[in-house]
Amino acid sequence: MKFVTMAFRNIFRQRRRSFLTALTMVCAFWLTSFSIAFNLGSYGDIIETFTRKSYGQVKVHESTYLASQSLYKTVHNADSLLRVLDFVPLVSAAAPRLYTGALFSVGNRTTFGSLVGIDPVREEKAFGFNRHVTVGNPLTPNSNSVLVGSGVLKTLNASVGDTLFVLTQGADGSMANELFPIGGVVSSGNNQADRSTVYLRLNAMQELLVLENQVHEIALLSDLKNGARKLADQVAPILPEQTTAFTWQEFLSSFYRAMQADQKGGYISLVIIMVIAAGGILNTVLMAVLERRREYGLLKALGTTPIQLFSLVMIEMIFLSFLSVGVGMLFAVPTNLWFSIKGMTLPEPMTYGGMSFTTMHAEMNLAAFLIPGIVVLFTTVVVTLWPAIMASQTTPAESLRKN
Amino acid sequence: MKQLFIVLLFAHSLIGQELLDQIVKTFDELYKSSSARGTMSMYIKTPNWERTMTMQTWSKGRDFMLIKILTPAKDRGVGTLKIKVRMWNFLPKTDKVIAVPPSMMMGGWMGSDITNDDLVGEYTLAEDYTLQLLPKDPKRPAVRSVKCTPKPGREILWGFVMIDVDEKTLIPVRQRNFDAKNRLMRTMNFKEIRVMDGKQIPTVIEYIPETKAGHLTRISYNSMEFDFPLDELFFTLTRLREPIKGQ
Known part of the structure; x- marks a missing residue:
């Protein structure tokens, strides 16, 4: 206990030196905390945009659909399944969809793209789809028109009110073809989708493809954040055979893997910050130990053991690091909070997975404080070992003579 | 003795060439005449669906062909026109004529295993392939096989084609198409040989x-007429x- 008190007092004996050491630790903590919070937050923004505004947190598919997509891998009896899903407590919204490739033509212009069948009411409830309809009118349960992506409209040199010819293959092998008036234009922000997608009312598409009451997916949302796994587990028991609920980490697996790899890359910057901080801490601790060799020599001459001297230096630095983490928190919490609310506007929009992002937010996450705290403490302990050993091995006669 | 052997060998090769010429002539003119028309049904089976269509066809030589679907009612009037190497599909539901682009030539015609390229195919065994009459297979004594390798410069998809014909009638019984790596890509079985309008033809062809x-795609000829006056126009x-008249 005596050494703990001594160590604590030592911090304040050389205030300028302690202040510089603590400043290095505070800055390292602050920077690392913000870096982690921003990393988590920006991916949180991307995931939120992907799942809540487009893909869904969970998707119900025919079990092998994700492995190899096919027109024929459908979820049957979609209407009754949707009615059951509406009663699952965690499900806040469910939107069925049907997909196929098709040839689109207006006048002499033709392009190939993706035809997507959606339930206008459910799609609006789940993903606020209608906000993407920038020209014309959204789909209604009775509308016979189609919505075309802004890029498709441009390629076809068409405008709202024109007639779109759609040609694809029906599930019975027939040449499915139909004429639809263009009712509106979709600018979803997903450039890839806007360049190639045409949206049609689900029932009309089921009729066109001869896939009555069948869908390729039902996208599900819950009010839980990060609740995809829980949602999938709750839905799984009520699904028919050959049908599976996949979390976004499964159906967006390549994005998820890229995100994880990117996050790991983010930790490299954390390591760099800590190496710089470690150099600073080592320098100041080493200087402090060298300056106090006479003091350590005297302590040893009075009977202090090497272990006690070693502990004295270690405890002093551990105290200082705790203090620095505490002060660092005073800076990091408001900074992270500010950027989690206001976000950071990017000088140039960032595109990820075809979607463009202009503002990124930090995330108020315990990990953003816990990880830097542990890292600062650990780094301090590691870099203090050498100076502490040096202090413990001080020879009393030699150090007293030198000074 | 040596001279006799050479004479016999020469005579044998002459007989072989004559047989080969006859096989090629029979094959190239099997369904193609100066003009032809008829009705046929096409059964298509896939792991996901199966359907049968009946259709009416007209053709003149190798360059002109018109096909119109009679049934099912949903597809009635859907047609395909071929003039030389160009091809169009007509979709009566939307009143659209679509020119089949070169990129879609390898696509299945009406969902079948017959490609658009098969329909457009301008090639003949006599002009576009190097032919080799293979020795008799003791396991199939009634059949003679011809290996057909595309001549250089021909835009033919296959590495080579093996045609098996009945030795007596010279009518094909099987055709196997191999790719450039000698992998079997498609088998065609010719079955149910009948006389239609005085011509002996296999009335069922299976594409596997x-x-x-x-x-599987199976074409069954219900009726055929050959060599009647038919203008290119x-x-x-x-x-x-x-529109198709009548029932």
């Missing part, structure tokens, strides 16, 4: 794509769009 499990886009 070897790379797609569970797929019959094959027009207007004719393609014309």
Whole structure:
């Protein structure tokens, strides 16, 4: 206990030196905390945009659909399944969809793209789809028109009110073809989708493809954040055979893997910050130990053991690091909070997975404080070992003579 | 003795060439005449669906062909017109004529295992292939096989084609198409040889794509007429769009 008190007092004996050491630790903590919070937050923004505004947190598919997509891998009896899903407590919204490739033509212009069948009411409830309809009118349960992506409209040199010819293959092998008036234009922000997608009312598409009451997916949302796994587990028991609920980490697996790899890359910057901080801490601790060799020599001459001297230096630095983490928190919490609310506007929009992002937010996450705290403490302990050993091995006669 | 052997060998090769010429002539003119028309049904089976269509066909030589679907009612009037190497599909539901682009030539015609390229195919055994009459297979004594390798410069998809014909009638019984790596890609079986309008033809042809499990296309000729007066001007886009009369 005596050494703990001594160590604590030592911090304040050389205030300028302690202040510089603590400043290095505070800055390292602050920077690392913000870096982690921003990393988590920006991916949180991307995931939120992907799942809540487009893909869904969970998707119900025919079990092998994700492995190899096919027109024929459908979820049957979609209407009754949707009615059951509406009663699952965690499900806040469910939107069925049907997909196929098709040839689109207006006048002499033709392009190939993706035809997507959606339930206008459910799609609006789940993903606020209608906000993407920038020209014309959204789909209604009775509308016979189609919505075309802004890029498709441009390629076809068409405008709202024109007639779109759609040609694809029906599930019975027939040449499915139909004429639809263009009712509106979709600018979803997903450039890839806007360049190639045409949206049609689900029932009309089921009729066109001869896939009555069948869908390729039902996208599900819950009010839980990060609740995809829980949602999938709750839905799984009520699904028919050959049908599976996949979390976004499964159906967006390549994005998820890229995100994880990117996050790991983010930790490299954390390591760099800590190496710089470690150099600073080592320098100041080493200087402090060298300056106090006479003091350590005297302590040893009075009977202090090497272990006690070693502990004295270690405890002093551990105290200082705790203090620095505490002060660092005073800076990091408001900074992270500010950027989690206001976000950071990017000088140039960032595109990820075809979607463009202009503002990124930090995330108020315990990990953003816990990880830097542990890292600062650990780094301090590691870099203090050498100076502490040096202090413990001080020879009393030699150090007293030198000074 | 040596001279006799050479004479016999020469005579044998002459007989072989004559047989080969006859096989090629029979094959190239099997369904193609100066003109032909008829009705046929096409059964398509895939792992996901199966359907049968009946259709009416007209052709003149190798360059002109018109096909119109009679049933099912949903597809009635859907047609395909071929003039030389160009091809169009007509979709009466939307009143659209679509020119089949070169990129879609390898696509299945009406969902079948017959490609658009098969329909457009301008090639003949006599002109576009190097032919080799293979020795008799003791296991199939009634059959003679011809290996057909595309001549250089021909835009033919296959590495080579093996045609098996009945030795007596010279009518094909089987055709196997191999790719450039000697992999069997498609088997065609010619069955139910009948006389139609004085011509002996296999009235059933099965197309079995070897790379797609569970797929089969079977064409059955119900009636055929050959060599009647038919003008090239019959094959027009207007004719393609014309509704089918009668039942």
